[in-house]
Amino acid sequence: MARIICTGLGPGNPDLMAVRSDRVIRAATQIAYFRKKGRKGQARQIVEGMLGEGATELPMEYPVTTEIPFDSPEYIRLLAEFYDDWAERLVAMEGEVVVLCEGDPFFYGSFMHLYTRLLGRVEMEVIPGITGMTGCWNATGTPITWGDDVMTVLMGTLPEHDLIAQMEQSDAIVVMKTGRNLPKVRRALAAVGRLNDAWLVERGTMPNERIVRLAEADEADCPYFAIVLVHGHGRRPEIAQ
Known part of the structure; x- marks a missing residue:
């Protein structure tokens, strides 16, 4: 069963990342992060040069961002299915998975949607971060x-x-x-x-x-x-x- 650690990355400058987040990221063997299709992703850019050799990357690509209104039923359905799918994938993984999150994970962070789906199913830790x-x-x-x-x-x-x-x-x-x-x-x-x-x-x-x-x-x-x-x-x- 996977153990999930979500690391708050802070406002964007790697120097403003928590010491614990820095240590966890550098030691990680499995790294997951959100991104828009066709983009590297802001979270991934922040940790450039920090990942260990051979670390497995798990880009979680949003099915939609601004293409349709965020409050439309279709947008809500697509995002809910996206988070449901990734929650199941993470539960099925073995070992420790580090999930990157800009700012603080519990302050409008995308990880919150995974957190509520994973709560009680896997062991989790959330490392706070300086907000944007x-x-x-x-x-x-x-x-x-x-x-x-x-x-x-x-x-x-x-x-x-x-x-x-x-x-x-x-x-x-x-x-x-x-x-x-x-x-x-x-x-x-x-x-x-x-x-x-x-x-x-x-x-x-x-x-x-x-x-x-x-x-x-x-x-x-x-x-x-x-x-x-x-x-x-x-x-x-x-x-x-």
């Missing part, structure tokens, strides 16, 4: 929250009216899954008067990192690995300053 958003807000050189600030993490895939409603209630804002949703996110921030405070961080902590004011960003050229940040200013300014 943490790497991004540190890259701006400005604290994301002060004092009693309330921070809200939103998905760019949400309907625009939901984005606006949540943004109106928040001091600090993080918007993930931007990409093609960036125009909608920009409109929502403009509606609540926070657009001029927003930053777009692309590929945070990676060699091609880019940080730009959202109001000045090109909406047509936003990569998948991009996060929008709006820093809090502190509900008690005398303490924050």
Whole structure:
């Protein structure tokens, strides 16, 4: 029976990976990771040069990514079957299998969908990782929250009216899954008067990192690995300053 170890890889820079994740990956004989068909995969790129000689690689290729709406019944069915299939494959394997996961596995990580299917069937360990958003807000050189600030993490895939409603209630804002949703996110921030405070961080902590004011960003050229940040200013300014 397999033993599954999911390693959180952090925000993208291998130097920001947990020491335990580094050790586990270098010693692994079986490595599984998610990727889009035809791509190497971000997780695999992060560990380039770390895998032991002869390690068996198990690329788990998504059957669909952005080709059809993420909330459509067809999308949900295809993804559910994909995770069901890979859960069965992992259960049937012998020895230890290391599953790579960008950021932290339990923070919007794809591994969560395998975890719920494998729970109680195999021995599992999850190694935490620094989240992508943490790497991004540190890259701006400005604290994301002060004092009693309330921070809200939103998905760019949400309907625009939901984005606006949540943004109106928040001091600090993080918007993930931007990409093609960036125009909608920009409109929502403009509606609540926070657009001029927003930053777009692309590929945070990676060699091609880019940080730009959202109001000045090109909406047509936003990569998948991009996060929008709006820093809090502190509900008690005398303490924050």
